[in-house]
Amino acid sequence: MNQTTSPSAIGLVGFDGDDTLWKSEDYYRLAEQEFESILGHYIDLHDADTARHLLAVERRNLAIFGYGAKGMTLSMLEAAIELTDEKISAHHLRQVIEIGRRTLQHPVDVIDGVRDAVAAIAAEYPVVLITKGDLFHQEQKIKRSGLRDLFPRIEIVSEKDQSTYARVLAEFNLPAERFVMVGNSLRSDIEPVLELGGWGVYTPYAVTWAHEAEHGVSDDAPRLHQADTAHQWVQAVRAIAAQAG
Numbered sequence: 001m002n003q004t005t006s007p008s009a010i011g012l013v014g015f016d017g018d019d020t021l022w023k024s025e026d027y028y029r030l031a032e033q034e035f036e037s038i039l040g041h042y043i044d045l046h047d048a049d050t051a052r053h054l055l056a057v058e059r060r061n062l063a064i065f066g067y068g069a070k071g072m073t074l075s076m077l078e079a080a081i082e083l084t085d086e087k088i089s090a091h092h093l094r095q096v097i098e099i100g101r102r103t104l105q106h107p108v109d110v111i112d113g114v115r116d117a118v119a120a121i122a123a124e125y126p127v128v129l130i131t132k133g134d135l136f137h138q139e140q141k142i143k144r145s146g147l148r149d150l151f152p153r154i155e156i157v158s159e160k161d162q163s164t165y166a167r168v169l170a171e172f173n174l175p176a177e178r179f180v181m182v183g184n185s186l187r188s189d190i191e192p193v194l195e196l197g198g199w200g201v202y203t204p205y206a207v208t209w210a211h212e213a214e215h216g217v218s219d220d221a222p223r224l225h226q227a228d229t230a231h232q233w234v235q236a237v238r239a240i241a242a243q244a245g
Helices: 025-039 050-065 069-083 090-104 114-122 135-145 162-171 186-196 230-244
Strands: 012-015 127-132 154-157 179-183 199-202 224-226
Touching: 025 050, 025 069, 025 090, 050 069, 069 090, 114 127, 114 230, 127 135, 127 162, 135 154, 162 179, 162 186, 179 186, 179 230, 186 199, 199 230, 224 230
Parallel strands: 012 127, 012 179, 127 154, 179 199, 199 224
Antiparallel strands: none
């Protein structure tokens, strides 16, 4: 593996997993639609903002259940009980559980161009996968993605914030200004890295969870580059390396 020798050049490139390397949010949106269909037996969906209520329940449960399909399922059960004034049947609660089960078992579809792009970047820089969510579910998705061989180091974390990235960088003995993070979430993948003094390559995904859509990243942030597809990652990372050098 080739590494740059300039002390100011890039020494590590991190990649997000969900909706950066493989599709994920599509299946959560489908789960929400199925959830609303069940609630339609009890409430007028035009009067009750079920998506907003579910988001509120998920947010208050994040510190307890964490991110991922299991936390979503528990929050759906709680929201269903609240929205129906405890009238929802055991039959329909079981259907909610099945929604969660299907979400946990969803196909892992690698996004177009990802494997070639990661392999090309890994030929020039050390790489690490930093993915957030339920440990077991993330392990299964990594395995089924077929991308495991590209990453000598994988970090599955419960939260992506400054302290998480600072810990990872400390373990690599690397200053933040030599780190690039590639991801689809400005809130989780880009903002904390920029705040530490690192670099970000933002690749938007077609759908974004409302919680992840809230951020404080400016469009003209000097350490932020945008790559609309994985095919542009190599060019973006090289541009950052030139800028950092």
